[in-house]
Amino acid sequence: MIMLELRNLSAQYGGKEVLKNVSLSFRPGELLALIGPNGSGKSTLLRTAAGLHPYKDGDAALDGVPLRNLSRKEVARKVAWMPQSRNAPDMTVWRMVLHGRFPHMEYPRHIRREDRKIVAQALEDADGAELSERLLRELSGGERQKAYLATALAQQCDTILMDEPTAYLDIAHQFRVLSLAKRLAADGKAVAAVLHDLPMAFQFADRIALLRNGQLIRAGTPEELFAQQIVSEVFGVTLQRVWNRSVWRYYCSVDREESALL
Amino acid sequence: MNGLPVSCTEKTIEDCIRKQKRRFFRTGAFLFCVMLLSAALSVRFGSAPLPWAKIAPVLLGRDAESVEARIILYSRLPRTLGCLCCGASLAASGAVIQSVLENPLAAPNLIGINAGAGLAVALNGALFPGAAALTPFAAFLGALAGAFTVLLIGESTGASRLTVILSGIAVSSAFSGLLDLTLTLAPDALSAYADFRIGGFSGVVMRRIIPACIVSALSLALVLSLTPQMDILSLGADYAQSLGLRVRPVRILLLSAAAALAGAAVSVSGLLGFVGLIVPHAARRAAHGESLPLILFSAFGGAAFVTLCDLFGRVAFAPYEVPAGVILSLLGGPFFLWLVLRRRRNDYA
Known part of the structure; x- marks a missing residue:
């Protein structure tokens, strides 16, 4: 199993340093949640890890090989990235998912039986089989997310990076997406997701990375982070939990002084 | 939806692919036939309609001497x-x-083609008043110069679609300033420029068409070979990159080919507005987001459309001949308006 790792990574955006000395590994079999206030560098971290954003110092490496020594296609065969803004180009869902095979196709890009099989399986796994012949732009937000998920699955990567996969989705679809992410991790993939919903992140993730101002403040299991009360400090809210139906359920509340300010 | 789970198998995908291929083939064959038909009509009709019985021997090379043969070989055929x-x-x-810049309102003029070609033609008229024969050559070089200035500026600022569009506007504005300056200082250049600006096919000769056809064919082949990359690019630059596409070189290669295509066209006809805007739009609806059919449908449809507009201009107002450029602009204006209004309605819906 190939592992993606960031080592002392620094990256700039428009001349400003947005990631500072970040070291983080994307471990197989684990759902990693990236949390942090707006502008803390979560999306840039994922983009850099996917080879979409250049880094200045340190390294992003696949099994020790720096991304900059790999071709785009080599990276795309190992790391899938799901964008936060989910455009709806004018095409059918099956066609979109078939584009997930692009990194695996050599000239003259003939669609093989194997590709069709993988696409069908990806649609099944993303719970989107019934969408295959629909047009992307006619889908609801939740359905569109399934198409994007299926495309990422068709890419057959060991590492899947999701930039706010629950954005624009209703609560039921948010749960569905995170359950699927969890299932992929259980199948041995390394899955990382930028999440804004802290209770959800704590409930679903195997490990949480907390960022602030481009720095990785802490990475650890939800248990560890909760015990350290570091989240409350960074977000200015109080994270609490109750024992319910044999799991911890997390919720956030605003401190009394804070709410007076609001 | 009947609520039953629908399964998706390799067979489902195969069927989808086959169905789509069949549909594309039908549309393509239809447009190809329309193009051939419009070409046939264009050879047949004009100030002097020719009977089919006289046309066939000329096209088959058995008659090169009769009056009809001369009309066909030296006027109708080059024009068509x-x-x-x-x-x-x-x-x-x-x-x-439009695909590369992800902008449905984009057209060749947006990347500096018209401005470059116009300036070159005016300069040619001002510097070499006797050399009208050089006009197509100047137009082609000017178009390429305009487009590459835009691409160079766009590229040095990241080749994002916004920087390309902005540099297109800036370069076009500067070029048209230079054009006005040229026309003010050398008013004689105006006559060469006026015909060029309206765009049309009167007086087109074979000698002028052959080089343009060769450039067009080569550029079209390049574009067709890059259609899988174009498909990926249509998903958005970042996403395309994450799927393993080298976005920047592909974008520049495609825009260069587009510049050569449009440059070859203006060298023959002068500035023909709106073809590059209208036809791809109509073609896009039939192509379902796939670039290969999009390009082929556009090419067939564009060829048929311009041929019919030229024929209409020749026949409808006889004995006057209205340049194809005028007909195209008359049709293009309302279409553009309809396009913008329809888009806005959809956006608010």
Whole structure:
């Protein structure tokens, strides 16, 4: 199993340093949640890890090989990235998912039986089989997310990076997406997701990375982070939990002084 | 939806692919036939309609001497070929530019083609008043110069679609300033420029068409070979990159080919507006987001459309001949308006 790792990574955006000395590994079999206030560098971290954003110092490496020594296609065969803004180009869902095979196709890009099989399986796994012949732009937000998920699955990567996969989705679809992410991790993939919903992140993730101002403040299991009360400090809210139906359920509340300010 | 789980198998995908291929083939064959038909009509009709019985021997090479043969070989045929080549090139160029810049309102003029070609033609008229024969050559070089200035500026600022569009506007504005300056200082250049600006096919000769056809064919082949990359690019630059596409070189290669296509077209016909805008739009609806059919449909449709517009201009107002450029602008204006209004309605819906 190939592992993606960031080592002392620094990256700039428009001349400003947005990631500072970040070291983080994307471990197989684990759902990693990236949390942090707006502008803390979560999306840039994922983009850099996917080879979409250049880094200045340190390294992003696949099994020790720096991304900059790999071709785009080599990276795309190992790391899938799901964008936060989910455009709806004018095409059918099956066609979109078939584009997930692009990194695996050599000239003259003939669609093989194997590709069709993988696409069908990806649609099944993303719970989107019934969408295959629909047009992307006619889908609801939740359905569109399934198409994007299926495309990422068709890419057959060991590492899947999701930039706010629950954005624009209703609560039921948010749960569905995170359950699927969890299932992929259980199948041995390394899955990382930028999440804004802290209770959800704590409930679903195997490990949480907390960022602030481009720095990785802490990475650890939800248990560890909760015990350290570091989240409350960074977000200015109080994270609490109750024992319910044999799991911890997390919720956030605003401190009394804070709410007076609001 | 009946609520039952629907399964998706390898067979489902195969069926989808086959169904789509069949549909594309039907549309393509239809447009190809329309193009051939419009070419045939263009050879047949004009100030002096020719009977089919006289046309056939000329095309088969058995008659090169009669009056009809001369009309066909020296007037109708070059003109028809010119229409086909320009229409196909401009429409394909527009399709590429719209896709690459992800802008449905983009057309060849957006990347500095018209401005560059116009300036070159005016300069040619001012510096070499006797050398009208150089006009097509100047137009082609000017178009390429305009487009590459835009691409160079766009590229040095990251080759994002916004920087390309902005530098297109800036370069076009500067070039048209230079054009006005040229026309003010050398008013004689105006006559060469006026014909060029309206765009049309009167007086087109074979000698002028052949080089344009060769450039067009080569550029079209390049574009067609890059259609899988164009498909990926249509998903958005970042996403395309994450799927393993080298976005920047592909973008520049495609825009260069589009510039060569449009440059070849303006060297024959002068500035023909709106073909590069209208035709790809109509083609896009039938192409379902796939670039290969998009380019082919655009080329066939553009060739047919320009040929028919030219024929209409020749026949409808006889004994006057209205340049194809005028007909195209008359049709293009309302279409553009309809397009913008329809988009806005959809956006608010």
